[in-house]
Structure formats: structure tokens, C-alpha cells
Amino acid sequence: xxxxGVLTSGGDSPGMNAAIRAVVRAGLYFDLEVxxxxxxxxxxxxxxxxxxxxxxxxxLVQRGGTILKSARSAEFKTPEGRKKAHENLKKHQIxxxxxxxxDGTFTGADLLSKEFDFPVIGIPGTIDxxxxxxxxxxxxxxxxxxxxxxxxxIRDTAGSHDRLFIVEVMGRDAGFIALRSGIGAGAEKILVxxxxxxxEKILQKLEKDMRxxxxxxxxxxxxxxxxxxxMGISKIVKEHFPDYDTRVxxxxxxxxxxxPSAFDRVxxxxxxxxxxxxxxxxxxxxxxxxxxxxxxxxxxKKAIKYHSSINKELLKIAEILGGx
Ligand code: ATP
Numbered sequence: 001x002x003x004x005g006v007l008t009s010g011g012d013s014p015g016m017n018a019a020i021r022a023v024v025r026a027g028l029y030f031d032l033e034v035x036x037x038x039x040x041x042x043x044x045x046x047x048x049x050x051x052x053x054x055x056x057x058x059x060l061v062q063r064g065g066t067i068l069k070s071a072r073s074a075e076f077k078t079p080e081g082r083k084k085a086h087e088n089l090k091k092h093q094i095x096x097x098x099x100x101x102x103d104g105t106f107t108g109a110d111l112l113s114k115e116f117d118f119p120v121i122g123i124p125g126t127i128d129x130x131x132x133x134x135x136x137x138x139x140x141x142x143x144x145x146x147x148x149x150x151x152x153x154i155r156d157t158a159g160s161h162d163r164l165f166i167v168e169v170m171g172r173d174a175g176f177i178a179l180r181s182g183i184g185a186g187a188e189k190i191l192v193x194x195x196x197x198x199x200e201k202i203l204q205k206l207e208k209d210m211r212x213x214x215x216x217x218x219x220x221x222x223x224x225x226x227x228x229x230x231m232g233i234s235k236i237v238k239e240h241f242p243d244y245d246t247r248v249x250x251x252x253x254x255x256x257x258x259x260p261s262a263f264d265r266v267x268x269x270x271x272x273x274x275x276x277x278x279x280x281x282x283x284x285x286x287x288x289x290x291x292x293x294x295x296x297x298x299x300x301k302k303a304i305k306y307h308s309s310i311n312k313e314l315l316k317i318a319e320i321l322g323g324x
Contacts, residue, residue, distance in 0.1 A: 001119075003033040004279060005049065005094040008066040009040030009073075009101035009108070012256055013127045013139025015264035016066040016100055021057035022272025023098050023123075028054055030280055035092060039069045040101070041076035041108055044085040049092055061265055064142075064258045070101075076108050079115070086116045095119070096279045098272075100138075102126035103304050110285055110300040119284035121275045122300055125268075127256055130174035132306035133298030134289025138271065140176065141263040143255045147181035150251055151218055155185070158216040161245065164206070164237070168230035168250040171222035175310055177255070179318060182220035188322045189217075191233065193224035194310045202233075203240050205323065215244060270295070 006023045008016050020036070027034040036056075038048040060067065075081035089097065096119035099109045106122045113120040124131045127143035147169050158165050167187075169177045175192020182190035188205070191197050202219070209215055223229045227236065230248045237246050260268070267290065274295045275288045286297040 001032065001095045001279060003035065003092070003094050004096045004098060004276065005035045005037050005089065005092070006052070006068070006098040007037035007040050007044065007100070008068045008070045008125065009099060009105040010070060011102065011126060012066050012070045013125045013137070014064040014142035014256070014258055014260035015138035015268040016125045017063045018061045018260060018265045018268035019100050019123050019125060019138055019272040020066065020068060021060045022269045023276055024052045024057045025054060026273040026276040030276060032276070035094060036068050039071040040105070041073040041081075041085060042071040044088055045073065045075055045081050047088050047091070049088065061269070062259050064260060082108075082112050082115060085112060086118065089118065096121070098123060098275050098279070100125040102128065103131060106287060106300045106304050110304065113285040113300070119279055120300075121278050121283060122287040122303065123271050123275050124287060124289055127177065128171060128174050129176040130307050131287070131289070131303055132308055133287050133291070133296060133303045135291050136267055138264055138268045139256070139260070142258060142261045143170070143177055144180045144184065145261050146255050146258055147177060147251060148184040150254070151181065151185035151187070151220070154249060155218060158218060162215045163245045163247055164215060164217045164219070166219045166221060166230040166234050166237070166246065166248050168221050168223055168248070170251070170255050172224040174224070174307070175222040176308070178220050178222035179310060179314060183314065183318050183321070185218060185220070186321075187218045187220040187318070189219040190315070190318045190322065191219065191221045191225040191227070192310060192315070193222055193226070195312075195315055197225055197227055199227065199236060203237070206237065206241060206244065210241065210244065
């Protein structure tokens, strides 16, 4: 193996740059040439590929986003698209590829790897933390900290005005961000897609709080909650308690940006290095992850098929600590 490529794909996440830096510097350490593929699979199909040197990745570990840019490519979902991508890999004499992204990215990576017997290793880069085969994905910790910082600020207004804030966080299918940030921010209620939302219980608690003249509060809702995110919950609360001073805050894309936390930088650095080392050791079609502080390589097929499940005990603890 002489030359490897690296790309970022799907939604960006804080720490992707630290992972790119690690792949480049580890590659150079192992005497490999490293090239960057710009705009994910789109760039692979349309030949947007350029060299990456140590200088390209200096002053990068602390920056959010991805210098390689990210994109979604419908073309890569077709066999013709992947054939073009493979032709470009051959043209540039790239021997192996590191793909940083989520399960969509790995689905594409697995197909490319199997169809052309081409070595690909995936690095989990998504704020959702929903990938099987790693305790944490790159960007999740930063996103949780961003939400906690935002809710701390919102809580000041909630307290000053006796308002109930319903805060929507990212997570169409997974409630990891909601659960962890909700506990960290001391939310009264946390609603996630993985557990049925007991709306009666929420209304009972709000009624009790109202009677005790303690109307200030925070409800954290993952966008994929069955009642339709923060707007859906707010509508129900307003119907039952028109006098409740309720506000909705949708944190949206600010959860994906910003400087990565120290945790994400260290995770990305370790996984980036291990991905390159894994390729040197002949590994292919796997995702590199960290479980119980040990490096684990999981077949991409498995990483895609299964999902990390939310910690139900933590959910119960959140319920108790939030006041029941
Ligand atoms: P996240 O969901 O965290 O944003 P992701 O990697 O899951 O990250 P997707 O948009 O689902 O993001 O996928 C990224 C890219 O991977 C797609 O634009 C597409 O090029 C490729 N991809 C996704 N699904 C497939 C598939 N079934 N076959 C081939 N390629 C795919």
C-alpha cells in the first residue's frame, strides 16, 4: 500500500477535521502518500481529489466543520456512480480509502469495497451517536456540550419570567443528544424517539408545578419524538393550559458546528490513527470504533445493520431527577 485517500460524507460533525489531520499525519508516519477527496462521494465521482501534506492539516485540530467539505451524492447510490468513483481511485493510484461519516456513508463504503474488492475503513463521524460498534461517535460530545450551554442560558429567562421552555434538539431516530444533554442541563422532562412519550404524565407534572407556582422549566425534545418535536408538545401543553407561558426553542444546526470538545479531538485523533494502522494491517470493510476504551473493528455490514441502543437506566434516572 502506497497511497490512501480520505473523505468526509453525510452531515458534518465537530472533530472531523481532527480525524482528517490524524489520518494524514499517521499516513505520513507510515510512509504513505495521502490525498483528500473533496465533497464526499460526489468528489470521488467527479474527480475532486488533491494531495494532503502535513502542512495542509496544521492548525486544524481545533476547527469545526470539515476542510474536505461534505456532500450528499445520489449518484453514488447507483452502480454506475460507484464505477466512476472506482475509476477515479484507479486513475489516482489510490490503494485504500478512509471514509468519515455516518451509516449512509458506510453503506456506500461497504458497496464500493465489496463490488471492487477495494479496502475501505470507516471512522464514525456524526453528532447522533447512533452507530453500532463504538461507545461514542466523533462530534457527539461537542453537540451535547453545545446544547447544555444553550439550555443554561435559556434557563435564566425561564426562571426570570416563570416560563416553560420546550427545547428541540437533533435526533430524528435517536435520542442520545436529548438524553445526555437533558441530564446535563437538569431538564424536567426528556422526550426521545426510543421510548413512548407519556403525555398524561407530563401534563400532570405541569399541573402540579402550576399549583405550586413553579412554572419555570425545561423540556428537552428530540426532533423525532412521536408527538412531532417541540412544536407538537407545545401545542398540546397550550391546549390544556392556556395560561402556561410556553416558549419553543429549536436549536437546529448550531448543534453541528463549533470547535470540537477535547474529548472529540482525542477520540478523532485516536480513531484516525487506528484507521490507517488498520489498513496497514490488511483490514477492509470495517469501521474503527472505541468500546470500553479499547479499539474495535466492526464489519461495516454490522455497523450499518445494528444501532446503538439508548441507556434505558439513564432514561429512568433522568425521569426521577427531573421531578418524576
Ligand atoms: P448523517 O446521517 O450523520 O448525516 P450519513 O453518512 O448517514 O451521516 P447520509 O446522507 O445518509 O449521511 O449518507 C451520505 C452519503 O452516503 C450519501 O449522500 C450517499 O452518497 C452515500 N449513501 C447513503 N446511502 C447509500 C446507499 N444505500 N448506497 C450507496 N451509497 C449510499
